[in-house]
Amino acid sequence: MKVKVSVPKGTRDFTPEVMLKRKYIFNILEKNFRLFGYVPIETPALENLSTLLGKYGEEGDKLLFKILNSGLDTKIENKEIKDISNKGLRYDLTVPFARYVVQHRNEITFPFKRYQIQSVWRADKPQKGRYREFYQCDIDVIGSNSLLNEVELILIISHVFSELGINVTVKLNNRKILAGIAQRINAPEKLTDITIAIDKIEKIGLEKVKNELLQRGLSKHQIDELEPVLTLEGSNLEKTAFLKTYLEGIAEGEKGLEELLFVMDTLRETFPAVYNLIEFDTSLARGLNYYTGAILEVKANDVAIGSICGGGRYDNLTGIFGMDNVSGVGISFGADRIYDVMEQLDLFNGVTDVPAKVLFINFGNEYLTYIYEYSETLRENGISSIIYPDKVKLKKQFDYANKNKIPFVIIIGENEVNNSTVALKNMQTGEQQELTLLQAIETIKNN
RNA sequence: GUGGGCUUAGUUCAGUUUGGUUAGAACGCCAGAUUGUGGCUCUGGAGGUCACCGGUUCAAGUCCGGUAGUCCACCCCA
Numbered sequence: 001m002k003v004k005v006s007v008p009k010g011t012r013d014f015t016p017e018v019m020l021k022r023k024y025i026f027n028i029l030e031k032n033f034r035l036f037g038y039v040p041i042e043t044p045a046l047e048n049l050s051t052l053l054g055k056y057g058e059e060g061d062k063l064l065f066k067i068l069n070s071g072l073d074t075k076i077e078n079k080e081i082k083d084i085s086n087k088g089l090r091y092d093l094t095v096p097f098a099r100y101v102v103q104h105r106n107e108i109t110f111p112f113k114r115y116q117i118q119s120v121w122r123a124d125k126p127q128k129g130r131y132r133e134f135y136q137c138d139i140d141v142i143g144s145n146s147l148l149n150e151v152e153l154i155l156i157i158s159h160v161f162s163e164l165g166i167n168v169t170v171k172l173n174n175r176k177i178l179a180g181i182a183q184r185i186n187a188p189e190k191l192t193d194i195t196i197a198i199d200k201i202e203k204i205g206l207e208k209v210k211n212e213l214l215q216r217g218l219s220k221h222q223i224d225e226l227e228p229v230l231t232l233e234g235s236n237l238e239k240t241a242f243l244k245t246y247l248e249g250i251a252e253g254e255k256g257l258e259e260l261l262f263v264m265d266t267l268r269e270t271f272p273a274v275y276n277l278i279e280f281d282t283s284l285a286r287g288l289n290y291y292t293g294a295i296l297e298v299k300a301n302d303v304a305i306g307s308i309c310g311g312g313r314y315d316n317l318t319g320i321f322g323m324d325n326v327s328g329v330g331i332s333f334g335a336d337r338i339y340d341v342m343e344q345l346d347l348f349n350g351v352t353d354v355p356a357k358v359l360f361i362n363f364g365n366e367y368l369t370y371i372y373e374y375s376e377t378l379r380e381n382g383i384s385s386i387i388y389p390d391k392v393k394l395k396k397q398f399d400y401a402n403k404n405k406i407p408f409v410i411i412i413g414e415n416e417v418n419n420s421t422v423a424l425k426n427m428q429t430g431e432q433q434e435l436t437l438l439q440a441i442e443t444i445k446n447n
Numbered sequence: 448g449u450g451g452g453c454u455u456a457g458u459u460c461a462g463u464u465u466g467g468u469u470a471g472a473a474c475g476c477c478a479g480a481u482u483g484u485g486g487c488u489c490u491g492g493a494g495g496u497c498a499c500c501g502g503u504u505c506a507a508g509u510c511c512g513g514u515a516g517u518c519c520a521c522c523c524c525a
Contacts, residue, residue: 009516059523062448092525120525125448127519134525196523286524306525334525363483398485413483427485 004356010124010132018120018339020353025164025342026117027333029137032159033115038139043096043112045121046087053088055095055320057289063122065089090122093138094290094330095317101142101328102321110143110326117335125343129305129337130182138311140330142318147328147360149262150294150313157309157331158274159300164338165347168308169299170277173284174260175291175312177243180253184246185225187218194218194226196284201230203281229282236264236280245281290314294329300341308337356384357444359401361411364391370412374422374437401427 007013014022030040046067053061066085090096092114101108117137124130139156141149154170161168182191193216201209209230213223228246232239240261247253260280267275286295293313300308311331319327342348358378360371375385386406388397401409411423416434424440425432426447435443 006516057523122524124524126517126521130524136525232505308525310525337525361483366511393482394484394486395481400485402485409484411483415483423483425484430485432484 001355002188008129008132008289010126012131012133014180016196016355017352021342021348022339024348024352025338026137028163029160029333029335030115030117032156032163033139035159036113036139036156038113038115041100041116041118042118043090043093043100045089045119047096047099049082049086049088051099051321052091052095054315055290056091060091063124064091065121065123087286091122092120093118093136093332094140094314097138097140097142097330098314098317098328099321099325102318102323105323108143108324111141111149112143113139113141115139129340135335137333138330138334140328142328142330143326144329145327147259147294148263148266150259150296151266153311153329154263154267154278154296155271158277160333161298164342164343166308166338166341168277168298169279169301171279171281171297171299171368172260172263172286173281173295174256174293175254175295176256176293177247177260177282178256178285180247180250180256181226183227183250183253185218185222187222190218192289198226198230198283199285206230215385232282236278236279239280239282240264256293263294286310286312290317292316296331303341303344305337305341307334308341309333342354354405354407356386356404356406358383358385358408358410359397359406360385360387361394361397361409362388362391363411367412367417370417374410374412376445377437380439381445383444384443398427407447410440 018287049064049066053062056063065088065091066081067087069087072084072281097114097116101112112317115138117135119133119135121133124132126132139153141152154172157168157170178195179191181189182188182194187194194213197216200212206227210223210227213226214220218226228242232242234242242259243253243257247257264275264278264280267278282298284295286297291312292315295312296310297307298309309331311329312325313329315327316324317328318324358375360375362371369389375387378385388400398409400406407427409425409427411425413423416422419434421434421436422440423432423434424443433443
């Protein structure tokens with residue numbers, strides 16, 4: 001009987017072909033994280049609901065996957081959520097990390113630089129570039145207020161995406177600037193409404209944003225005062241020059257601008273090429289409400305997809321768990337979206353791995369001792385090798401090499417045994433040579 | 448959470464407009480031509496309860512309703 005099988009909505013299987021490409025991305029990320037001295041940790045897929053709830057805003061709470069308590073009756077009627085569920089799947093890696101830091105505070109030497117590459121889950125409605133289970137690759141520095149951490153994160157972004165071959169723009173802003181703007185128009189309590197509305201300026205245009213602001217309770221006068229910010233254009237320096245005047249006398253706003261300028265100036269003076277990726281964008285808001293300072297988002301220049309990396313500074317995330325005065329800053333690379341971007345731009349061309357470099361043809365057990373010995377020698381030389389397990393017709397064995405993109409086939413039969421050689425066939429060119437094992441190894445290595 | 452499109456062989460899709468005998472193609476798969484040499488070619492073969500459940504009808508892949516999945520937009524977000 002035939003059974004219909006499938007994976008749950010919004011989740012995916014990864015085939016070997018896809019996994020080899022994903023590994024390529026993860027390897028580049030991890031290599032760069034290590035080069036900057038970040039160390040790995042992992043946390044459980046499950047967290048206590050009390051750890052997760054209330055950290056991501058109202059919207060985030062709704063998107064949390066909650067796990068039923070074990071030992072429940074099979075029928076649940078009229079139960080409050082707190083009665084039936086006290087655990088949930090992690091929604092991101094930052095909040096579990098804050099929990100980790102608080103819990104392990106006595107073992108950690110600050111500033112603590114960690115990276116974490118694990119999947120997260122959101123009960124979102126899936127669509128393009130949006131999955132219910134996806135990987136985040138986070139790096140955070142916790143226990144340091146220095147803005148040099150922000151500088152370093154942007155430097156890492158630049159390294160990673162240049163190595164991957166993706167042209168990006170790093171959009172930069174600061175929550176304190178946004179707060180200052182809200183204060184400037186006498187609507188500090190409307191900060192969230194303002195940021196949600198101005199975030200859409202590029203998408204829906206000035207007039208519609210003004211309408212939305214009216215609906216969200218701002219006065220005509222306040223909106224007029226806000227308008228120069230909404231229409232702000234020009235170079236980073238022109239924008240910051242405007243805000244310097246606009247935010248004059250508003251302490252929080254001035255502080256935010258000062259932080260932003262420090263990050264930008266440092267990069268301009270030391271890494272001009274990296275600075276050129278940066279765009280100061282007053283409309284960048286970011287939804288997660290634990291951010292307090294710098295916020296940033298990375299967009300791919302050549303593909304229309306949501307942000308592929310984002311993050312910022314959070315001054316008091318550990319405070320929620322009872323550990324005050326520990327500031328953190330971090331970013332999260334969205335591996336699945338990076339994959340989609342690279343696939344669309346055809347950037348995997350020639351970079352992906354093959355299952356093995358060499359396939360040994362099986363002519364029967366009488367040649368097995370040679371095959372085993374030779375394949376071990378290849379492996380000692382770092383050359384991955386497969387022995388075809390069945391003695392079947394050559395066509396099938398060659399087909400296997402083709403389909404798995406294995407570049408070389410080694411044939412050992414009666415002739416080769418008599419001559420103490422191997423027949424090495426290059427599957428791309430079709431060229432076949434009778435060589436000693438050492439010569440064969442050299443040929444494979446040089447290819 | 449709101450709105451829309453789609454679902455037919457392993458895959459990509461025709462067929463649905465106008466209901467009518469036995470649902471097609473390409474690619475892929477298997478076997479042979481070719482028992483120590485793959486990609487090309489030729490020959491043959493397997494593979495479908497037309498997503499599921501129900502309704503209308505003498506008759507449903509085709510019309511109607513529901514469910515699920517999937518894709519897209521909005522909301523929000525990686």
